[in-house]
Amino acid sequence: MSDHAIAAPLNWRAPTNEARPVKAVLIAVAMLFLGVFLLIPLLVVFVEALSAGLPAFLNGLSDPDTVSAIWLTLLVAAISVPANLVFGIAAAWAIAKYEFRGKTMLITLIDLPFSVSPVIAGLIYVVLFGSHGYLGPWLKAHDIQIIFAFPAIVLATTFVTFPFVARELIPLMQEQGTQDEEAAVSLGASGLQVFLRVTLPNVKWALMYGVLLCNARAMGEFGAVSVVSGKVRGQTNTMPLQIEILYNDYQWVAAFAVASLLALLALLTLIVKSALEWRYGHELSNGHR
Amino acid sequence: MSATATIASRVAPRFSWRQPSVIPGFGLTFGFAITYLSLIVLIPICALVLRTMELSWQEYWAIASSDRVVAALQLSFGAALIGATINLVFGLIVAWVLVRYEFPGKRVIDAIVDLPFALPTAVAGIALTAIFDKNGWIGRFLEPLGIQVAYTWLGVVVALTFIGLPFVVRTLQPVIVELDREIEEAAATLGAGRWHAIVKVIMPSLLPALLTGFVLALARGVGEYGSVVFIAGNIPYRTEIAPLLIVIRLTEFDYAGAMAIATVMLAISFAMFLIINLIQAWARRRFGYV
Numbered sequence: 001m002s003d004h005a006i007a008a009p010l011n012w013r014a015p016t017n018e019a020r021p022v023k024a025v026l027i028a029v030a031m032l033f034l035g036v037f038l039l040i041p042l043l044v045v046f047v048e049a050l051s052a053g054l055p056a057f058l059n060g061l062s063d064p065d066t067v068s069a070i071w072l073t074l075l076v077a078a079i080s081v082p083a084n085l086v087f088g089i090a091a092a093w094a095i096a097k098y099e100f101r102g103k104t105m106l107i108t109l110i111d112l113p114f115s116v117s118p119v120i121a122g123l124i125y126v127v128l129f130g131s132h133g134y135l136g137p138w139l140k141a142h143d144i145q146i147i148f149a150f151p152a153i154v155l156a157t158t159f160v161t162f163p164f165v166a167r168e169l170i171p172l173m174q175e176q177g178t179q180d181e182e183a184a185v186s187l188g189a190s191g192l193q194v195f196l197r198v199t200l201p202n203v204k205w206a207l208m209y210g211v212l213l214c215n216a217r218a219m220g221e222f223g224a225v226s227v228v229s230g231k232v233r234g235q236t237n238t239m240p241l242q243i244e245i246l247y248n249d250y251q252w253v254a255a256f257a258v259a260s261l262l263a264l265l266a267l268l269t270l271i272v273k274s275a276l277e278w279r280y281g282h283e284l285s286n287g288h289r
Numbered sequence: 290m291s292a293t294a295t296i297a298s299r300v301a302p303r304f305s306w307r308q309p310s311v312i313p314g315f316g317l318t319f320g321f322a323i324t325y326l327s328l329i330v331l332i333p334i335c336a337l338v339l340r341t342m343e344l345s346w347q348e349y350w351a352i353a354s355s356d357r358v359v360a361a362l363q364l365s366f367g368a369a370l371i372g373a374t375i376n377l378v379f380g381l382i383v384a385w386v387l388v389r390y391e392f393p394g395k396r397v398i399d400a401i402v403d404l405p406f407a408l409p410t411a412v413a414g415i416a417l418t419a420i421f422d423k424n425g426w427i428g429r430f431l432e433p434l435g436i437q438v439a440y441t442w443l444g445v446v447v448a449l450t451f452i453g454l455p456f457v458v459r460t461l462q463p464v465i466v467e468l469d470r471e472i473e474e475a476a477a478t479l480g481a482g483r484w485h486a487i488v489k490v491i492m493p494s495l496l497p498a499l500l501t502g503f504v505l506a507l508a509r510g511v512g513e514y515g516s517v518v519f520i521a522g523n524i525p526y527r528t529e530i531a532p533l534l535i536v537i538r539l540t541e542f543d544y545a546g547a548m549a550i551a552t553v554m555l556a557i558s559f560a561m562f563l564i565i566n567l568i569q570a571w572a573r574r575r576f577g578y579v
Contacts, residue, residue, distance in 0.1 A: 015477035016470060023390055030386040033379040037451050038404045040426060041416040048419055091322035098315050100307030113330055115558045117512025119532035120551045123539065124333035127340050132544050134336055158329055181312045191313035220409025222515035227536060240411040247415050247519065259412040266407035274400040
């Protein structure tokens, strides 16, 4: 092959390649498009957050309402993400390790929350638990507040992040088959032992991948949470809702300061995600390799 | 093996709708998954549909066909369509460049394509507004040209282009990787120019992935709320998207109105969901890939 290349004239190109100027133009167009739509928005968040100097930035973050929004966001994610993690494992186990009728239907239903608008994700809980909803009168009689309170924020967040872990695990575990588990069972392992010693080590990076994306969405969800939260300052405002309030109050620096924290989280998510893809791509489900 | 055999024989008659397996835990995991799925997703969605069915057909139609609702649905759908089309063209170029060419910084650029998935929509919303505002980084150059993006329908298109960006790129990339170079070589040996080979040989095999990415971006755009409400200006009949109208109806305690719009949008998303599955079924038959 190498003497072939030497014999070819300098401006020779393989007929299955584009000409060099075409390549350059295509790369330039791609970079320009990604620059305008991805890089500049990311950059502007940090520039605006620090536009009035570091003290103003820190001042914007130390507002008590903002601090409570940060805590609420962490707390909501700390409930929603583990809940969807347990579901993801259970669903993937049931779907990948057994053959039963209606499996395709079940997989489709698990993906359903991705095709529902976030606003509708909030609305369905208002219909169920709101004062005009099915369970509204009963909840009121028992003095239980779900809508415009913490439980509804957790529910809405859980809904929008529902498929993340399951959809990472299902294809991978289906691909891996059942032979390892069957061998472990035949050697006398219990169900829990099979999962912890055989299955989990095979899917741990995919699990982490799903949790990572699930968490990013959980902490950043805006539409669904804004419908059910009631937006009580210092009480039912998550970070994205706090950004909206600060922004509408013309507190630009504070709004972008909170936004920069979430942008940092997004960057961190992308870095860890890419690291997982590069390092353990062969242990993730198809499409991430 | 005798223990496994007894398990299998014990389980098999009870669950005739599934094949017997020696692996324990089906009842527990399947039961939990179904219960959790029902509680979080299925029952609440059914509640919305049932509640909406309490409206008479005339009431429902009056809400769904009112000028403001139609205008909002048109804007959501139209802007998502334009955004998805922009992503179709540029997403193809980005995916092609990322798979076929080598250049410095390629891995970082590949990673950043997923930013719209990772960046919270509210953050994207205020960032895009700041950029396309008439004093913003890009807006100030468009202002003298008479182009106003922020607080117009163009702003909605910009936000939905951002949101839909990863879909086309990420559905295309694995397909371009799998493209058989020998087919391109065959086209070249048969005398096809590069352009001819791209149009007649490469494009047809990319078509299902292109369509899937397009519909995914479209579906996401129609329902998108967070990134749009900041940049849209939210003027009724003009820059008010359908999800925002649901929120407005809710704050007015007009539950019937909110639910009617929501069920129209649900129907639209299910239709698109169906279309994606049909495209993929067709692609599997025709090209042997998803």
